[in-house]
Amino acid sequence: MSGPSAGLTELPGSLPAPASRRRSFRRGPLPVLIAALTWGTTGTAAHFAPTAASPLAIGAVTMGCGGLILLALAGRSVLPLLRAGRRALLTALAGALCVAIYPLAFYSSMAIAGVAIGTVVSIGSSPVFAVLIERVLDGSRLNARWAAATAVSAIGVVFLVNGHHGAGDQTQSLAAVAGGTALGLVAGATYAGYSYAAGRLMRQGAASRPVMGLIFGGGAVLLLPVLVLTGGPLFQSTSGLVVSAYLAVVPMSLAYVLFGIGLSRVSASTATSLSLVEPVVAAVLSVLVVGEHLGLAAWGGVALVGAGVLLLGMSA
Template sequence: MKAFFHSLDAMRQGSIAILFASVLWGTTGTVASFAPNISPLAIGAFSMGVAGLLLGLFFRRHIRNDWRKLTQRPVLLAIGAFSLAIYPLAFYTSMRLAGVAVGTVISIASAPFFAVIIEKTFGNAPALTTRWVLSAIVGTIGIALLAVSETSHGKDTVQNASLLLGISLGLVAALAYTLYAWVAKQLIQHDVNAKSAMGSIFLLGALLLLPSLYFTGQHLFSTVTNALVVSYMALIPMFLGYVCFGFGLSFVNTSKATLLTLFEPVVAAILAVVIVGELISPFGWLGMAMISFCLLVQASEKQTLAQ
């Protein structure tokens, strides 16, 4: 395995790491379905909060070595930490109000476009290639088809007001996700180690998130199943997933990274079919094929590391 990674260029190593993180993140919906009595806010705050503490401890040596560089950019750190804290709260509330499929689709599919806007506004990103634009269009259409497929098999009808609020919160989650990924990338480009960047953002975000469990975390450990669910969510998709994501950001720009995470809803849909027993129409399978095509195009595209 080590020889395999050494044979790949840096861009492809980063892409593979982000895709692996997306696979782990794609398991969260299925795993959370085994603990329906836990508030989605509690799941988000606990999993991201505990993972943030673990990442901070795991990367403490790197954070200590880069402490002076990190404190020279307090505004960036604050934006990153605040965005990290907002993301799981907005994301899981969006899924509760608009439905899992719609909330996930809005949060993930709109992230690449927020990434482009942010990079164009605050960075020196080069012009988008035709390849990027076409793959983004294909991927977005695919994820929309997947959402329509899943929601068409839903049993509950979401009220219009709740749906609109859920969609709005999905957009907030996408913006928050993109912002903390962009902040991490900016810190890396300012000679901060990738582990220091991710560890510091997650540690500060955890300090903002964990106090909310006082109001929402009543059932986290009320049963063995609940305890296993939240422990898995914190340790595997969040902790290990973001270790991989941080590694990938060392070699991949924010807009490409957010496109690669479109693999997450594909994994989530497959697990929903195999484990939960949900049905996906032919349009859904077509959507997954389109997303896979988008991923292949993005993973094979070479971009400069300076972005």
């Protein structure tokens, strides 16, 4: 090359140019972070739902109705995926099954064991399950920076929820803790599962819109019976209808369109780690809107999650 501006080529192992790094961040980590920000609003939104609405109903309306919207947005673009062969269909079916299980396990975990334990186990375990899935199915190696960033963020989540004090906090029985923890692990595994399934289909050449439409639309079909059985209180009042519409459109449909865009650029393990920002948003909104309290440890947790997410964003 005749000069520094002539055909800049990266050497093996060199850091990408700043402009390239910014583009990479905007196309991968940033959409996932925006999605996680919207997911963090679900708890505050659910606070305004009728008191008779169960966690199962809230989970089913969020992923069920939202999944149908994603399927409608995808439209006929899902047809090539349906004809893509047995392996692609099995991947989509596994993803849809995870989509159906996740909200039922997640919201039930919080209802049984409390928000703190439910959040820590469900959200904190998902990156671990994601990297295990990638290791077993793809032979991927553990990235040291991912491990460090995820550990920092996960510790931050623990500090956050343990320093987050709400009016309804109370000591849980051992059985409740055990049951809620088990459901939280199911939620973490299924979140990682549908993230991996979607990412795998995209890596095989499918666009994000049909992939998310097919996987979440399939999960919605599986959730509809649950919504029919439990959704009465949500649909019998104006507040319930408003909350249901918001949950289905914003933290579900819009967020998962963005999540799909991010998954086409980053791995499922990175995406699930980035989504650890969700409980931070939820906790801050609970203070600003609901009137709950964050202690010093919780604010330290916010800082740790922020540091971990920043490290992940820089490495993606």
